[in-house]
Amino acid sequence: MGTLAITSLAAAAGVVAQRLSGMGLSLMCVPFLALTLGPLDAVRLTLLLGFPVYLAVAITHRRSIRWAQVVWLTVPAVVCTPVVALLVRNAPERPLLLAAGGCCVLAVGVLASGVTSRRLAGRTGAIGAGVLSAAMNSVAGLSGPAVAVYGASAGWGADETRGTLSIYFFLLGVVALPSLGWVEVPVSVLLAVAGSALAGDLLGRALSRRVGDRSVRWSVLVLSAAGGVLTLGHAAF
Known part of the structure; x- marks a missing residue:
C-alpha cells in the first residue's frame, strides 16, 4: 500500500x-x-490535522468543558513541551520510531486496563498528567492517554471528556507544532490528508448517534495496538 493510501486511511x-x-x-x-x-x-x-478537528469537537461540546481542569492540565504541559521538543528534534529516527511504537503499545495497555484512582483526580494529578501528556506528545504524538486516565479518575462523563480533552489538545498543539517545526512532507500528502480528514469528519458525525462508545473505544485500541506493533517491527528490522 502506498504512502498516500496509508496516510489517507x-x-x-x-x-x-x-x-x-x-x-x-x-x-x-x-x-x-x-x-x-x-x-x-x-x-x-497529526498535530496540524488536529487543529480543526479538536476545535470543532470542543465547540460542539463547549457547555461540558471543565475549564478549571483545562488550566491545570495545560499550563504544565505548555512549560514542558519546548524542552522535550528540542531533544526530539535532535534525536535520530530509529530511537524515535521505537519510542513512538513503544509509547503507543503502552498507552493502549493503560487505557484498556481501565485504571483509575481518586488520588489522580486532584490538582497534583492534573499537573502530573499534563507533564506526562506533553512529553509523550512531543515524542510520539500521544497526548491523550495520560489526560484520559486523569479524566476517568475525576469522573468525567462522555461529553465532558470530549469537550475538555479536545480544547486541551488544541491548546497543546498551538505550542507543540512550532516547537517541533513545520511538517516536511509533499503537498500531495497534505492535500490527501485534508480530504480524508473532511470525509472522516462527515462520517464521524453520521455515526455518532448510531455507534456505542464501547465499540468505538475497543476498535480504536485494537487498531492502535496494531499500529504500535508494526512501528516497533519497522524500527527493529
Missing part, C-alpha cells in the same frame, strides 16, 4: 475516532504515519 480513521469518542486521532494516526513519513513528521502532521 489513517487520517480518516483518526478523525472518525476523535469525533465519536473525544480521543483517538493521535493513537490511530501516528503509528501508521510513522511507517511512511518518519516519526517526527508523523507527529507534526
Whole structure:
C-alpha cells in the first residue's frame, strides 16, 4: 500500500475516532504515519490535522468543558513541551520510531486496563498528567492517554471528556507544532490528508448517534495496538 493510501486511511480513521469518542486521532494516526513519513513528521502532521478537528469537537461540546481542569492540565504541559521538543528534534529516527511504537503499545495497555484512582483526580494529578501528556506528545504524538486516565479518575462523563480533552489538545498543539517545526512532507500528502480528514469528519458525525462508545473505544485500541506493533517491527528490522 502506498504512502498516500496509508496516510489517507489513517487520517480518516483518526478523525472518525476523535469525533465519536473525544480521543483517538493521535493513537490511530501516528503509528501508521510513522511507517511512511518518519516519526517526527508523523507527529507534526497529526498535530496540524488536529487543529480543526479538536476545535470543532470542543465547540460542539463547549457547555461540558471543565475549564478549571483545562488550566491545570495545560499550563504544565505548555512549560514542558519546548524542552522535550528540542531533544526530539535532535534525536535520530530509529530511537524515535521505537519510542513512538513503544509509547503507543503502552498507552493502549493503560487505557484498556481501565485504571483509575481518586488520588489522580486532584490538582497534583492534573499537573502530573499534563507533564506526562506533553512529553509523550512531543515524542510520539500521544497526548491523550495520560489526560484520559486523569479524566476517568475525576469522573468525567462522555461529553465532558470530549469537550475538555479536545480544547486541551488544541491548546497543546498551538505550542507543540512550532516547537517541533513545520511538517516536511509533499503537498500531495497534505492535500490527501485534508480530504480524508473532511470525509472522516462527515462520517464521524453520521455515526455518532448510531455507534456505542464501547465499540468505538475497543476498535480504536485494537487498531492502535496494531499500529504500535508494526512501528516497533519497522524500527527493529
